[in-house]
Amino acid sequence: AQKITQTQPGMFVQEKEAVTLDCTYDTSDPSYGLFWYKQPSSGEMIFLIYQGSYDQQNATEGRYSLNFQKARKSANLVISASQLGDSAMYFCAMREGRDDKIIFGKGTRLHILP
Amino acid sequence: DSGVTQTPKHLITATGQRVTLRCSPRSGDLSVYWYQQSLDQGLQFLIQYYNGEERAKGNILERFSAQQFPDLHSELNLSSLELGDSALYFCASSVDGTGFSGNTIYFGEGSWLTVV
Numbered sequence: 001a002q003k004i005t006q007t008q009p010g011m012f013v014q015e016k017e018a019v020t021l022d023c024t025y026d027t028s029d030p031s032y033g034l035f036w037y038k039q040p041s042s043g044e045m046i047f048l049i050y051q052g053s054y055d056q057q058n059a060t061e062g063r064y065s066l067n068f069q070k071a072r073k074s075a076n077l078v079i080s081a082s083q084l085g086d087s088a089m090y091f092c093a094m095r096e097g098r099d100d101k102i103i104f105g106k107g108t109r110l111h112i113l114p
Numbered sequence: 115d116s117g118v119t120q121t122p123k124h125l126i127t128a129t130g131q132r133v134t135l136r137c138s139p140r141s142g143d144l145s146v147y148w149y150q151q152s153l154d155q156g157l158q159f160l161i162q163y164y165n166g167e168e169r170a171k172g173n174i175l176e177r178f179s180a181q182q183f184p185d186l187h188s189e190l191n192l193s194s195l196e197l198g199d200s201a202l203y204f205c206a207s208s209v210d211g212t213g214f215s216g217n218t219i220y221f222g223e224g225s226w227l228t229v230v
Contacts, residue, residue: 035218043202045221047116091157095219100208101147101170102219104157 003027004092004105012111013082020067021077021108023092031097034075036066039089039107048090051075053097087112117141118222120205126228132193135225137205139186145169145208146188147219148180152201163188164210195229202226 005024013019025034036048051059051066059066067076079086092105117140127133139146148160150173159172163182174180177195182188192199206221 033217037221042223043226044116044223045204045206047218047220050218095217099170100145100164101159101162101172102206103159106156 003103004094006092006105006108008108009106010109010111012113014113015084016081019079019082019086019110021079021090021092021110023075023077023105025073025075025092025094027073027094027096029096029098033095034066034068035093035095035102036064036075036077037091037093037104038086039091041088045091049077082112084112084114086110116220116222118205118207118220120203120222120225122225123223124226124228126230127195129195129197129229131195131229132191133195133227135190135192135203135205135227137188137190137207137222139188139205139207140220142209143207143220144186144210145217146182146186147204147206147208148174148188148190149204149206149221150201151204151224152198157204160190192227197229200227200229 032053034051038046049061049064051068063080065078089107091107093102095102119138144165147162150158160174162170180190202224204224206219208217208219
């Protein structure tokens with residue numbers, strides 16, 4: 001069974017608009033971490049934001065915020081005021097407390113339109 | 115710059131050959147991970163080492179092997195290469211391998227392998 005689901009294979013958004021990238025996850029471990037990574041066309045994998053399962057507040061990092069809804073097992077990434085440089089592949093990932101590796105969703109390709 | 119260094123960045127080799135990919139983790143990180151990213155399989159976890167010892171194994175083929183050296187750098191060896199092994203291979207590192215979910219894994223820029 002898929003542990004990380006990203007239902008949007010691709011999205012087109014106008015520059016300066018806010019973007020929400022969806023991610024749902026599945027785990028029975030009470031301790032887990034959720035991550036978002038950005039992969040531009042050059043290929044590198046860039047860490048964006050982290051949310052722990054016990055964190056009370058939604059994580060924020062600059063223009064990135066994570067909308068964490070624990071009961072729904074959802075961890076959506078919100079990018080405010082999108083920029084052309086935000087065009088990339090975005091991966092949601094999870095690390096369970098009993099495990100060390102991170103498992104990834106299939107990604108969402110985001111296109112920012114001028 | 116994540117601080118994780120991978121070499122080579124690009125590699126083209128023939129089927130049946132053997133290659134070695136090298137990774138230097140971020141300073142202070144004890145755990146090294148290898149991932150394979152291909153178009154049809156997405157990002158697949160291959161193997162993890164922690165302080166020189168194998169910690170976890172994922173979908174790693176028997177033709178592939180890895181090790182982590184005392185200076186903590188790691189190598190991924192790919193042998194008897196097939197066309198389907200063409201992929202982007204990532205090395206990543208984190209502070210430790212205790213299972214604490216907060217330890218972010220930082221990725222290198224990847225090694226693009228093309229098998230012809």
